[in-house]
Amino acid sequence: MLKPEQKLNSKLFDLSVDQAPIRDGYGRGLVAAGEADSRVVALCADLTESTRTEAFAEKFPDRFIQVGVAEQNLAAVASGLSAGGKIPFITSYAMFSPGRNWEQIRTTICYNNQPVNIAGSHAGISVGPDGGTHQAIEDIAITRVIPRLQVIAPCDVNEAKKATLAAAKSGSPTYLRLARNPTPVVTTEGSPFIIGQANVLWADEKPAVAIIACGSLVYQALLAAKKLSAEGLPVSVTNLHTIKPLDEKTLTRVCGEASAVVTVEEHQKAGGLGSAVAEFLAGTVPKPMEFVAVNDEFGQSGEPNQLLEHYHLDSAGIIEAVKKAKGRT
Amino acid sequence: MAHLHDEKIKFLEEKANEIRQAIITMLAATGSGHTAGPLGMADIFTILYFHLLHHDPERPDWPERDRLVLSNGHICPVLYVTMAKAGYFPESELKTLRQFGSRLQGHPHREWLPMLETSSGPLGSGLSQAVGMSLAFRLDKVTNRFVYCLMSDGELNEGNSWEAIMLAGKEKLHQLIAIVDRNNIQIDGLTEEVMPLEPLADKWRAFNWQVIEVDGHNFEDINDAVGQAKAVFGRPTVIIAHTVPGKGVSFMENDYKWHGSPPGKVDDDDGPAKNKQAKEALRELRSLGGRIKSEHD
Numbered sequence: 001m002l003k004p005e006q007k008l009n010s011k012l013f014d015l016s017v018d019q020a021p022i023r024d025g026y027g028r029g030l031v032a033a034g035e036a037d038s039r040v041v042a043l044c045a046d047l048t049e050s051t052r053t054e055a056f057a058e059k060f061p062d063r064f065i066q067v068g069v070a071e072q073n074l075a076a077v078a079s080g081l082s083a084g085g086k087i088p089f090i091t092s093y094a095m096f097s098p099g100r101n102w103e104q105i106r107t108t109i110c111y112n113n114q115p116v117n118i119a120g121s122h123a124g125i126s127v128g129p130d131g132g133t134h135q136a137i138e139d140i141a142i143t144r145v146i147p148r149l150q151v152i153a154p155c156d157v158n159e160a161k162k163a164t165l166a167a168a169k170s171g172s173p174t175y176l177r178l179a180r181n182p183t184p185v186v187t188t189e190g191s192p193f194i195i196g197q198a199n200v201l202w203a204d205e206k207p208a209v210a211i212i213a214c215g216s217l218v219y220q221a222l223l224a225a226k227k228l229s230a231e232g233l234p235v236s237v238t239n240l241h242t243i244k245p246l247d248e249k250t251l252t253r254v255c256g257e258a259s260a261v262v263t264v265e266e267h268q269k270a271g272g273l274g275s276a277v278a279e280f281l282a283g284t285v286p287k288p289m290e291f292v293a294v295n296d297e298f299g300q301s302g303e304p305n306q307l308l309e310h311y312h313l314d315s316a317g318i319i320e321a322v323k324k325a326k327g328r329t
Numbered sequence: 330m331a332h333l334h335d336e337k338i339k340f341l342e343e344k345a346n347e348i349r350q351a352i353i354t355m356l357a358a359t360g361s362g363h364t365a366g367p368l369g370m371a372d373i374f375t376i377l378y379f380h381l382l383h384h385d386p387e388r389p390d391w392p393e394r395d396r397l398v399l400s401n402g403h404i405c406p407v408l409y410v411t412m413a414k415a416g417y418f419p420e421s422e423l424k425t426l427r428q429f430g431s432r433l434q435g436h437p438h439r440e441w442l443p444m445l446e447t448s449s450g451p452l453g454s455g456l457s458q459a460v461g462m463s464l465a466f467r468l469d470k471v472t473n474r475f476v477y478c479l480m481s482d483g484e485l486n487e488g489n490s491w492e493a494i495m496l497a498g499k500e501k502l503h504q505l506i507a508i509v510d511r512n513n514i515q516i517d518g519l520t521e522e523v524m525p526l527e528p529l530a531d532k533w534r535a536f537n538w539q540v541i542e543v544d545g546h547n548f549e550d551i552n553d554a555v556g557q558a559k560a561v562f563g564r565p566t567v568i569i570a571h572t573v574p575g576k577g578v579s580f581m582e583n584d585y586k587w588h589g590s591p592p593g594k595v596d597d598d599d600g601p602a603k604n605k606q607a608k609e610a611l612r613e614l615r616s617l618g619g620r621i622k623s624e625h626d
Binding site: 041062063068070072073075076078079080081082083084085103104107108111112113 | 398446447448463468469492500
């Protein structure tokens, strides 16, 4: 059942559940961060509207820097601004930042320990019609492998706003993984969010399988939990919004009490959230695991829901994985 | 910029010569590192740290300081030696270059050596960082400080360099002064054979920069160029400094093989020919082309 202390959207399981793009939360969080701290500056690589940097640029024109379609420069200029005492947010599509400018992020931001915030919009397969070139499904892998870089994949618009504000205050380089299309609003203004603290959203009594999810698929995981629970298969659902640093305490507890684990992400199986969880569990509380993820292939054009179904990332795919994991115990 | 008096020039020449000697000694002791670039840039580092920079080695985090970004981090032997000579850290540390636990990492790291403005090594992103620092000056309304970015000609092969050049021109960052070490060599050979850069001055000009070409071993030229850079508003300035790689050591000058090689050890006279290189280099440098009496004469 849903955990009341998480103060989730009361309409969560209604067909009419409100939907909003996760990137909108970033845009609102950026303005709020700018209002709270005059050191916050935003840089964009010619995608101001679609990354939702526009509102900040209009409100704080002096603190907005348009670098053009030049993502390597985007990252390294931000490093210099950080050296000059600013708190920069850089935005583009995840495919290009952190995709194209990975080395600049590694060396000029992380190796240099400059707390630059990297917002990658249009992450995941649910980008849809733009096709495989624009669907970043490798970004968690390439960011979490860099020392110091925090990696956050908010589950909805509200969490994205909180994550943006928290990143501005964190003093660490941070990657914010954002999505393009409207997805169900899972949390509310009052839901808890602390970087590095996973939230258990659903917990049946004596859960047999622990589901660990991030991003917009947290909603799909909750849909799956509701069905599984009704069928008599008790589960828990954890929103692991922060993939790095990993909340080892919560993972030890929720995975320890279950007999199998299923991870869920709009990302390649290799190197993503599932890998991070598996690396941790292998040395602590090893469990049979199934990975709901893209398995070593590129995306393609299609409507978001079609794609989620095709790659078995929707609630049906999660249910299948949970049963498979349970069958291995 | 005030005119350089003869005494100042003599002081700078002697200081640059001391720096070259320390570079040879350090590289020979370490047995790895780059030689040609550091020797070629010794005069520019000398005039920056001993005349041009507004800085205080006692207070490396002084907010009022000019910023100096070394983009081509591989020439860090000249940076380390010059900073030590300027008083940032003890000269005795120089011999630890590239050793386990040393603050003097093979390529500069600002966490190991906090008086650095940035870490560098991978080419092409230093100018971007200098652009960011200039933008921060502008946001903070700091108008009387400058950001110097020292870069190589070879790293102008990098697309990232031109992205930064384009943005600096757009933003009219007149507090930004790039100094390009135009020594015509890169690892694989001559720049004009590996990837031609000419007409280099025209390229920068086309991106709305003020371009000044100087002899990178002439202190008056360099001093005047920086003065001119500071006097111009609405445009960043690039000083294309024509330098001789390996400057000061005849058998190293203009030979790209010395780009990434150190001279052999100083104290091993009986070894192969390579091991006499450092000793010969030091002998030449001590006389400063015959103008200074060698201590061994």
